[in-house]
Amino acid sequence: MNYLLHTYIFIAGLIFGSFYNVVGLRIPKKESIIHPGSHCVTCDRSLHWSELVPVLSWVFQGGKCRGCKTSISFIYPLIELSTAILFTISPLVVGWSKELPVALALVSLLVIVLVSDIKYMIIPDKVLLFFLPVFIVLRIISPLNPWWDMLAGAVLGFCLLLLIAVISKGGMGGGDIKLMGVLGIVLGWKAVLMTFFLASFSGAVIGISLMATGKVKRREPIPFGPFLVLGALCSYFLYDELISLYLYILR
Ligand SMILES: [Zn+2]
Known part of the structure:
Protein backbone atom coordinates (compact mmCIF):
# COMPACT_ATOMS: atom_id res chain seq x y z
CA MET A 1 0.00 0.00 0.00
CA SER A 97 -8.56 2.56 -12.03
CA LYS A 98 -10.98 4.26 -14.42
CA GLU A 99 -13.64 3.60 -11.78
CA LEU A 100 -11.90 5.81 -9.17
CA PRO A 101 -13.24 9.14 -10.57
CA VAL A 102 -16.74 7.59 -10.48
CA ALA A 103 -16.30 6.64 -6.81
CA LEU A 104 -14.97 10.09 -5.85
CA ALA A 105 -17.76 11.87 -7.76
CA LEU A 106 -20.37 9.65 -6.12
CA VAL A 107 -18.99 10.38 -2.63
CA SER A 108 -18.97 14.11 -3.48
CA LEU A 109 -22.62 14.18 -4.56
CA LEU A 110 -23.74 12.14 -1.56
CA VAL A 111 -21.90 14.35 0.94
CA ILE A 112 -23.41 17.55 -0.51
CA VAL A 113 -26.90 15.99 -0.53
CA LEU A 114 -26.43 14.93 3.09
CA VAL A 115 -25.55 18.47 4.20
CA SER A 116 -28.48 20.09 2.34
CA ASP A 117 -31.03 17.50 3.34
CA ILE A 118 -30.08 17.52 7.04
CA LYS A 119 -30.03 21.34 7.20
CA TYR A 120 -33.00 22.31 4.95
CA MET A 121 -34.72 19.01 3.98
CA ILE A 122 -33.91 19.96 0.38
CA ILE A 123 -31.92 18.12 -2.30
CA PRO A 124 -31.04 21.03 -4.63
CA ASP A 125 -31.77 20.58 -8.37
CA LYS A 126 -28.64 22.61 -9.17
CA VAL A 127 -26.44 20.01 -7.52
CA LEU A 128 -28.20 17.10 -9.28
CA LEU A 129 -27.98 18.92 -12.63
CA PHE A 130 -24.26 19.41 -12.11
CA PHE A 131 -23.59 15.74 -11.35
CA LEU A 132 -25.93 14.25 -13.99
CA PRO A 133 -23.65 14.95 -17.02
CA VAL A 134 -20.54 14.22 -14.92
CA PHE A 135 -21.86 10.75 -14.08
CA ILE A 136 -22.93 10.05 -17.67
CA VAL A 137 -19.46 10.93 -19.01
CA LEU A 138 -17.68 8.98 -16.27
CA ARG A 139 -19.95 5.96 -16.85
CA ILE A 140 -19.15 6.05 -20.58
CA ILE A 141 -15.42 6.04 -19.73
CA SER A 142 -15.86 3.37 -17.04
CA PRO A 143 -18.97 1.43 -18.16
CA LEU A 144 -21.07 -0.97 -16.12
CA ASN A 145 -21.50 -4.51 -17.42
CA PRO A 146 -23.65 -4.55 -19.55
CA TRP A 147 -23.18 -0.91 -20.59
CA TRP A 148 -26.95 -0.17 -20.64
CA ASP A 149 -27.17 -0.94 -16.93
CA MET A 150 -26.62 2.81 -16.33
CA LEU A 151 -29.89 3.52 -18.15
CA ALA A 152 -31.72 0.65 -16.45
CA GLY A 153 -30.48 1.92 -13.07
CA ALA A 154 -31.56 5.50 -13.75
CA VAL A 155 -35.04 4.50 -14.96
CA LEU A 156 -35.59 1.99 -12.15
CA GLY A 157 -34.35 4.41 -9.46
CA PHE A 158 -36.55 7.24 -10.69
CA CYS A 159 -39.69 5.15 -11.29
CA LEU A 160 -39.42 3.17 -8.05
CA LEU A 161 -39.39 6.29 -5.87
CA LEU A 162 -41.99 7.99 -8.06
CA LEU A 163 -44.25 4.99 -7.47
CA ILE A 164 -43.68 5.22 -3.69
CA ALA A 165 -44.45 8.96 -3.83
CA VAL A 166 -47.74 8.30 -5.65
CA ILE A 167 -48.77 5.42 -3.36
CA SER A 168 -47.82 7.30 -0.17
CA LYS A 169 -49.40 10.53 -1.48
CA GLY A 170 -46.33 12.74 -1.12
CA GLY A 171 -44.44 10.76 1.53
CA MET A 172 -41.43 10.95 -0.78
CA GLY A 173 -39.99 14.30 -1.90
CA GLY A 174 -39.30 15.24 -5.53
CA GLY A 175 -35.62 15.65 -4.64
CA ASP A 176 -35.40 12.03 -3.46
CA ILE A 177 -36.96 10.79 -6.73
CA LYS A 178 -34.54 12.79 -8.90
CA LEU A 179 -31.58 11.81 -6.70
CA MET A 180 -32.34 8.11 -7.20
CA GLY A 181 -32.52 8.65 -10.96
CA VAL A 182 -29.07 10.27 -10.97
CA LEU A 183 -27.63 7.64 -8.61
CA GLY A 184 -28.94 4.88 -10.91
CA ILE A 185 -26.42 5.92 -13.59
CA VAL A 186 -23.56 5.13 -11.23
CA LEU A 187 -25.10 2.13 -9.48
CA GLY A 188 -26.95 0.13 -12.16
CA TRP A 189 -30.30 -1.54 -11.47
CA LYS A 190 -29.19 -4.17 -8.93
CA ALA A 191 -27.39 -1.72 -6.64
CA VAL A 192 -30.32 0.70 -7.03
CA LEU A 193 -32.63 -1.96 -5.64
CA MET A 194 -30.21 -2.64 -2.79
CA THR A 195 -29.97 1.11 -2.09
CA PHE A 196 -33.75 1.30 -1.90
CA PHE A 197 -34.04 -1.64 0.50
CA LEU A 198 -31.19 -0.44 2.73
CA ALA A 199 -32.61 3.11 2.82
CA SER A 200 -36.15 1.92 3.62
CA PHE A 201 -34.93 -0.48 6.29
CA SER A 202 -32.56 1.97 8.03
CA GLY A 203 -35.14 4.77 7.64
CA ALA A 204 -37.81 2.64 9.33
CA VAL A 205 -35.49 1.58 12.17
CA ILE A 206 -34.26 5.13 12.86
CA GLY A 207 -37.74 6.65 12.34
CA ILE A 208 -39.40 4.26 14.80
CA SER A 209 -36.66 4.73 17.41
CA LEU A 210 -36.87 8.54 17.10
CA MET A 211 -40.63 8.33 17.63
CA ALA A 212 -40.29 5.84 20.50
CA THR A 213 -37.82 8.11 22.31
CA GLY A 214 -40.02 11.17 21.62
CA LYS A 215 -37.29 12.93 19.57
CA VAL A 216 -39.78 13.42 16.74
CA LYS A 217 -43.59 13.37 16.80
CA ARG A 218 -45.74 10.99 14.81
CA ARG A 219 -46.34 12.27 11.27
CA GLU A 220 -43.52 14.80 11.66
CA PRO A 221 -41.50 14.42 8.42
CA ILE A 222 -37.92 13.20 8.62
CA PRO A 223 -35.74 13.58 5.52
CA PHE A 224 -35.28 10.38 3.50
CA GLY A 225 -32.15 11.70 1.74
CA PRO A 226 -29.67 10.72 4.48
CA PHE A 227 -30.93 7.11 4.30
CA LEU A 228 -30.58 7.09 0.51
CA VAL A 229 -27.03 8.39 0.98
CA LEU A 230 -26.25 5.62 3.46
CA GLY A 231 -27.89 2.99 1.22
CA ALA A 232 -26.06 4.19 -1.90
CA LEU A 233 -22.67 4.19 -0.16
CA CYS A 234 -23.18 0.68 1.23
CA SER A 235 -24.45 -0.76 -2.05
CA TYR A 236 -21.70 0.90 -4.12
CA PHE A 237 -18.77 -0.04 -1.87
CA LEU A 238 -20.06 -3.26 -0.28
CA TYR A 239 -22.41 -4.81 -2.88
CA ASP A 240 -20.79 -8.27 -3.02
CA GLU A 241 -20.21 -8.40 0.74
CA LEU A 242 -23.83 -7.50 1.49
CA ILE A 243 -25.16 -10.08 -0.99
CA SER A 244 -22.95 -12.76 0.61
CA LEU A 245 -24.14 -11.71 4.07
CA TYR A 246 -27.77 -11.85 2.95
CA LEU A 247 -27.35 -15.33 1.45
CA TYR A 248 -25.52 -16.47 4.59
CA ILE A 249 -28.40 -15.29 6.80
CA LEU A 250 -30.96 -17.02 4.54
CA ARG A 251 -29.09 -20.30 4.64
ZN1 LIG B 1 -19.58 34.05 15.52
Whole structure:
Protein backbone atom coordinates (compact mmCIF):
# COMPACT_ATOMS: atom_id res chain seq x y z
CA MET A 1 0.00 0.00 0.00
CA ASN A 2 1.26 3.44 -0.88
CA TYR A 3 0.94 5.33 2.41
CA LEU A 4 2.00 8.70 1.01
CA LEU A 5 -0.64 8.54 -1.71
CA HIS A 6 -3.31 7.53 0.81
CA THR A 7 -2.28 10.37 3.12
CA TYR A 8 -2.65 12.82 0.23
CA ILE A 9 -6.07 11.54 -0.70
CA PHE A 10 -7.17 11.70 2.97
CA ILE A 11 -6.08 15.35 3.24
CA ALA A 12 -7.74 16.12 -0.12
CA GLY A 13 -10.90 14.52 1.31
CA LEU A 14 -10.79 16.82 4.36
CA ILE A 15 -10.44 19.91 2.15
CA PHE A 16 -13.15 18.80 -0.30
CA GLY A 17 -15.40 17.87 2.63
CA SER A 18 -15.02 21.37 4.01
CA PHE A 19 -15.93 22.79 0.58
CA TYR A 20 -18.96 20.45 0.31
CA ASN A 21 -20.23 21.82 3.65
CA VAL A 22 -20.21 25.28 2.05
CA VAL A 23 -21.88 24.01 -1.16
CA GLY A 24 -24.56 22.08 0.74
CA LEU A 25 -25.35 25.04 3.00
CA ARG A 26 -25.30 27.83 0.39
CA ILE A 27 -26.80 26.37 -2.82
CA PRO A 28 -30.31 25.89 -1.33
CA LYS A 29 -30.20 29.54 -0.15
CA LYS A 30 -29.21 30.61 -3.71
CA GLU A 31 -25.95 32.11 -2.41
CA SER A 32 -22.63 32.09 -4.26
CA ILE A 33 -20.29 29.32 -3.16
CA ILE A 34 -17.28 31.65 -3.52
CA HIS A 35 -18.44 35.06 -2.29
CA PRO A 36 -18.45 36.09 0.48
CA GLY A 37 -15.59 34.10 2.03
CA SER A 38 -16.23 31.88 5.02
CA HIS A 39 -17.87 33.77 7.85
CA CYS A 40 -19.70 33.00 11.09
CA VAL A 41 -23.44 32.78 10.33
CA THR A 42 -24.26 34.28 13.74
CA CYS A 43 -21.84 37.21 14.19
CA ASP A 44 -20.95 37.59 10.47
CA ARG A 45 -17.25 37.89 11.32
CA SER A 46 -14.89 36.75 8.52
CA LEU A 47 -12.94 33.69 9.56
CA HIS A 48 -9.15 33.66 9.93
CA TRP A 49 -7.35 30.88 8.03
CA SER A 50 -6.61 29.16 11.34
CA GLU A 51 -10.37 28.78 11.87
CA LEU A 52 -10.75 27.03 8.52
CA VAL A 53 -8.57 23.98 9.11
CA PRO A 54 -10.88 20.97 8.62
CA VAL A 55 -11.81 19.12 11.84
CA LEU A 56 -8.87 20.56 13.86
CA SER A 57 -10.23 24.14 14.09
CA TRP A 58 -13.52 22.81 15.42
CA VAL A 59 -11.74 20.61 17.99
CA PHE A 60 -9.36 23.34 19.22
CA GLN A 61 -12.13 25.93 19.43
CA GLY A 62 -14.21 23.51 21.49
CA GLY A 63 -16.95 23.55 18.83
CA LYS A 64 -17.56 27.31 19.27
CA CYS A 65 -17.11 30.46 17.17
CA ARG A 66 -13.99 32.32 18.36
CA GLY A 67 -15.82 35.66 18.23
CA CYS A 68 -19.37 35.19 19.49
CA LYS A 69 -18.91 31.80 21.21
CA THR A 70 -21.96 30.36 19.42
CA SER A 71 -21.82 26.58 19.20
CA ILE A 72 -20.89 25.17 15.78
CA SER A 73 -22.62 21.87 15.01
CA PHE A 74 -20.49 18.70 15.17
CA ILE A 75 -22.07 17.84 11.79
CA TYR A 76 -19.48 20.03 9.98
CA PRO A 77 -16.30 18.33 11.22
CA LEU A 78 -18.13 15.00 10.92
CA ILE A 79 -18.85 15.72 7.23
CA GLU A 80 -15.18 16.66 6.66
CA LEU A 81 -13.94 13.50 8.35
CA SER A 82 -16.48 11.28 6.55
CA THR A 83 -15.47 12.71 3.16
CA ALA A 84 -11.80 12.07 3.96
CA ILE A 85 -12.51 8.49 5.04
CA LEU A 86 -14.68 7.76 1.98
CA PHE A 87 -12.06 9.30 -0.36
CA THR A 88 -9.41 7.09 1.25
CA ILE A 89 -11.57 3.95 1.03
CA SER A 90 -12.35 4.54 -2.68
CA PRO A 91 -9.02 3.43 -4.22
CA LEU A 92 -8.88 0.53 -1.76
CA VAL A 93 -12.19 -0.79 -3.11
CA VAL A 94 -12.11 0.11 -6.82
CA GLY A 95 -8.32 0.34 -7.25
CA TRP A 96 -6.37 3.11 -8.99
CA SER A 97 -8.56 2.56 -12.03
CA LYS A 98 -10.98 4.26 -14.42
CA GLU A 99 -13.64 3.60 -11.78
CA LEU A 100 -11.90 5.81 -9.17
CA PRO A 101 -13.24 9.14 -10.57
CA VAL A 102 -16.74 7.59 -10.48
CA ALA A 103 -16.30 6.64 -6.81
CA LEU A 104 -14.97 10.09 -5.85
CA ALA A 105 -17.76 11.87 -7.76
CA LEU A 106 -20.37 9.65 -6.12
CA VAL A 107 -18.99 10.38 -2.63
CA SER A 108 -18.97 14.11 -3.48
CA LEU A 109 -22.62 14.18 -4.56
CA LEU A 110 -23.74 12.14 -1.56
CA VAL A 111 -21.90 14.35 0.94
CA ILE A 112 -23.41 17.55 -0.51
CA VAL A 113 -26.90 15.99 -0.53
CA LEU A 114 -26.43 14.93 3.09
CA VAL A 115 -25.55 18.47 4.20
CA SER A 116 -28.48 20.09 2.34
CA ASP A 117 -31.03 17.50 3.34
CA ILE A 118 -30.08 17.52 7.04
CA LYS A 119 -30.03 21.34 7.20
CA TYR A 120 -33.00 22.31 4.95
CA MET A 121 -34.72 19.01 3.98
CA ILE A 122 -33.91 19.96 0.38
CA ILE A 123 -31.92 18.12 -2.30
CA PRO A 124 -31.04 21.03 -4.63
CA ASP A 125 -31.77 20.58 -8.37
CA LYS A 126 -28.64 22.61 -9.17
CA VAL A 127 -26.44 20.01 -7.52
CA LEU A 128 -28.20 17.10 -9.28
CA LEU A 129 -27.98 18.92 -12.63
CA PHE A 130 -24.26 19.41 -12.11
CA PHE A 131 -23.59 15.74 -11.35
CA LEU A 132 -25.93 14.25 -13.99
CA PRO A 133 -23.65 14.95 -17.02
CA VAL A 134 -20.54 14.22 -14.92
CA PHE A 135 -21.86 10.75 -14.08
CA ILE A 136 -22.93 10.05 -17.67
CA VAL A 137 -19.46 10.93 -19.01
CA LEU A 138 -17.68 8.98 -16.27
CA ARG A 139 -19.95 5.96 -16.85
CA ILE A 140 -19.15 6.05 -20.58
CA ILE A 141 -15.42 6.04 -19.73
CA SER A 142 -15.86 3.37 -17.04
CA PRO A 143 -18.97 1.43 -18.16
CA LEU A 144 -21.07 -0.97 -16.12
CA ASN A 145 -21.50 -4.51 -17.42
CA PRO A 146 -23.65 -4.55 -19.55
CA TRP A 147 -23.18 -0.91 -20.59
CA TRP A 148 -26.95 -0.17 -20.64
CA ASP A 149 -27.17 -0.94 -16.93
CA MET A 150 -26.62 2.81 -16.33
CA LEU A 151 -29.89 3.52 -18.15
CA ALA A 152 -31.72 0.65 -16.45
CA GLY A 153 -30.48 1.92 -13.07
CA ALA A 154 -31.56 5.50 -13.75
CA VAL A 155 -35.04 4.50 -14.96
CA LEU A 156 -35.59 1.99 -12.15
CA GLY A 157 -34.35 4.41 -9.46
CA PHE A 158 -36.55 7.24 -10.69
CA CYS A 159 -39.69 5.15 -11.29
CA LEU A 160 -39.42 3.17 -8.05
CA LEU A 161 -39.39 6.29 -5.87
CA LEU A 162 -41.99 7.99 -8.06
CA LEU A 163 -44.25 4.99 -7.47
CA ILE A 164 -43.68 5.22 -3.69
CA ALA A 165 -44.45 8.96 -3.83
CA VAL A 166 -47.74 8.30 -5.65
CA ILE A 167 -48.77 5.42 -3.36
CA SER A 168 -47.82 7.30 -0.17
CA LYS A 169 -49.40 10.53 -1.48
CA GLY A 170 -46.33 12.74 -1.12
CA GLY A 171 -44.44 10.76 1.53
CA MET A 172 -41.43 10.95 -0.78
CA GLY A 173 -39.99 14.30 -1.90
CA GLY A 174 -39.30 15.24 -5.53
CA GLY A 175 -35.62 15.65 -4.64
CA ASP A 176 -35.40 12.03 -3.46
CA ILE A 177 -36.96 10.79 -6.73
CA LYS A 178 -34.54 12.79 -8.90
CA LEU A 179 -31.58 11.81 -6.70
CA MET A 180 -32.34 8.11 -7.20
CA GLY A 181 -32.52 8.65 -10.96
CA VAL A 182 -29.07 10.27 -10.97
CA LEU A 183 -27.63 7.64 -8.61
CA GLY A 184 -28.94 4.88 -10.91
CA ILE A 185 -26.42 5.92 -13.59
CA VAL A 186 -23.56 5.13 -11.23
CA LEU A 187 -25.10 2.13 -9.48
CA GLY A 188 -26.95 0.13 -12.16
CA TRP A 189 -30.30 -1.54 -11.47
CA LYS A 190 -29.19 -4.17 -8.93
CA ALA A 191 -27.39 -1.72 -6.64
CA VAL A 192 -30.32 0.70 -7.03
CA LEU A 193 -32.63 -1.96 -5.64
CA MET A 194 -30.21 -2.64 -2.79
CA THR A 195 -29.97 1.11 -2.09
CA PHE A 196 -33.75 1.30 -1.90
CA PHE A 197 -34.04 -1.64 0.50
CA LEU A 198 -31.19 -0.44 2.73
CA ALA A 199 -32.61 3.11 2.82
CA SER A 200 -36.15 1.92 3.62
CA PHE A 201 -34.93 -0.48 6.29
CA SER A 202 -32.56 1.97 8.03
CA GLY A 203 -35.14 4.77 7.64
CA ALA A 204 -37.81 2.64 9.33
CA VAL A 205 -35.49 1.58 12.17
CA ILE A 206 -34.26 5.13 12.86
CA GLY A 207 -37.74 6.65 12.34
CA ILE A 208 -39.40 4.26 14.80
CA SER A 209 -36.66 4.73 17.41
CA LEU A 210 -36.87 8.54 17.10
CA MET A 211 -40.63 8.33 17.63
CA ALA A 212 -40.29 5.84 20.50
CA THR A 213 -37.82 8.11 22.31
CA GLY A 214 -40.02 11.17 21.62
CA LYS A 215 -37.29 12.93 19.57
CA VAL A 216 -39.78 13.42 16.74
CA LYS A 217 -43.59 13.37 16.80
CA ARG A 218 -45.74 10.99 14.81
CA ARG A 219 -46.34 12.27 11.27
CA GLU A 220 -43.52 14.80 11.66
CA PRO A 221 -41.50 14.42 8.42
CA ILE A 222 -37.92 13.20 8.62
CA PRO A 223 -35.74 13.58 5.52
CA PHE A 224 -35.28 10.38 3.50
CA GLY A 225 -32.15 11.70 1.74
CA PRO A 226 -29.67 10.72 4.48
CA PHE A 227 -30.93 7.11 4.30
CA LEU A 228 -30.58 7.09 0.51
CA VAL A 229 -27.03 8.39 0.98
CA LEU A 230 -26.25 5.62 3.46
CA GLY A 231 -27.89 2.99 1.22
CA ALA A 232 -26.06 4.19 -1.90
CA LEU A 233 -22.67 4.19 -0.16
CA CYS A 234 -23.18 0.68 1.23
CA SER A 235 -24.45 -0.76 -2.05
CA TYR A 236 -21.70 0.90 -4.12
CA PHE A 237 -18.77 -0.04 -1.87
CA LEU A 238 -20.06 -3.26 -0.28
CA TYR A 239 -22.41 -4.81 -2.88
CA ASP A 240 -20.79 -8.27 -3.02
CA GLU A 241 -20.21 -8.40 0.74
CA LEU A 242 -23.83 -7.50 1.49
CA ILE A 243 -25.16 -10.08 -0.99
CA SER A 244 -22.95 -12.76 0.61
CA LEU A 245 -24.14 -11.71 4.07
CA TYR A 246 -27.77 -11.85 2.95
CA LEU A 247 -27.35 -15.33 1.45
CA TYR A 248 -25.52 -16.47 4.59
CA ILE A 249 -28.40 -15.29 6.80
CA LEU A 250 -30.96 -17.02 4.54
CA ARG A 251 -29.09 -20.30 4.64
ZN1 LIG B 1 -19.58 34.05 15.52
